[in-house]
Amino acid sequence: MLDTAKSKRLLVIIRHSPYGSxxxxxxxxxxxxxxxxxxxxxxxxxxxxxxxxxSGQQTESVGVKNMERLLASLPMYDIERVYVDAEAAARYRLxxxxxxxxxKGLDHTAIGELLDNHDHxxxx
Amino acid sequence: MVLHTLSGSPESSAFADCLRLISPxxxxxxxxxGVYCALxxxxxxxxxxxxxAALYVLGTDAMAAGVxxxxxxxxxxxxxxxxxxxxxFPRQLAWY
Numbered sequence: 001m002l003d004t005a006k007s008k009r010l011l012v013i014i015r016h017s018p019y020g021s022x023x024x025x026x027x028x029x030x031x032x033x034x035x036x037x038x039x040x041x042x043x044x045x046x047x048x049x050x051x052x053x054x055s056g057q058q059t060e061s062v063g064v065k066n067m068e069r070l071l072a073s074l075p076m077y078d079i080e081r082v083y084v085d086a087e088a089a090a091r092y093r094l095x096x097x098x099x100x101x102x103x104k105g106l107d108h109t110a111i112g113e114l115l116d117n118h119d120h121x122x123x124x
Numbered sequence: 125m126v127l128h129t130l131s132g133s134p135e136s137s138a139f140a141d142c143l144r145l146i147s148p149x150x151x152x153x154x155x156x157x158g159v160y161c162a163l164x165x166x167x168x169x170x171x172x173x174x175x176x177a178a179l180y181v182l183g184t185d186a187m188a189a190g191v192x193x194x195x196x197x198x199x200x201x202x203x204x205x206x207x208x209x210x211x212x213f214p215r216q217l218a219w220y
Binding site for chain 2: 013015046047048085087088108111112115116118119120121122123
């Protein structure tokens with residue numbers, strides 16, 4: 001169990017598409033680093049960030065790492081608190097039942113509470 | 125309570141995403157290209173004005189952009205006051 005007295009709860013807000021920039025990889029590197037030091041990490045996919053949760057990504061022909069597979073591996077690194085802005089998901093008609101890893105849809109009010117419940121927030 | 129810093133223009137996804145996650149009681153500092161969101165009588169400004177957060181704009185950046193005389197009802201602050209705000213709010217979130 002995590003010692004919450006010593007740990008800082010980190011929320012990583014991800015709002016950029018998976019392959020348009022290096023920000024998607026950078027955000028996951030930060031999340032994995034924090035998890036490696038036993039800091040509790042949550043992820044929130046918002047805005048264009050929800051595009052990272054599209055299923056069926058095939059990157060072999062463009063020669064970049066597959067973000068969908070990377071995201072699917074996160075629960076193995078104890079990153080299991082994953083949230084998605086339900087309005088952004090709806091805008092892109094994202095199927096929340098077929099995301100690379102389980103992600104809970106949140107409305108505007110719940111997102112506000114999520115921010116309040118973390119010690120640090122980092123936006124990517 | 126969160127101190128948001130916005131450095132994207134009104135047409136950026138940073139602006140739209142920030143507006144979506146901001147809550148009453150938060151503070152928002154406009155800097156860089158974000159100062160254009162302070163232009164009085166524009167849609168983006170009205171949206172910010174109605175979001176319930178305390179609004180600030182970095183004076184040096186607004187001056188550089190030439191918008192200082194055209195901004196709405198927003199508190200103009202300098203870098204030292206920005207540091208003061210960052211001490212006041214436990215969390216800071218950068219929108220870029």
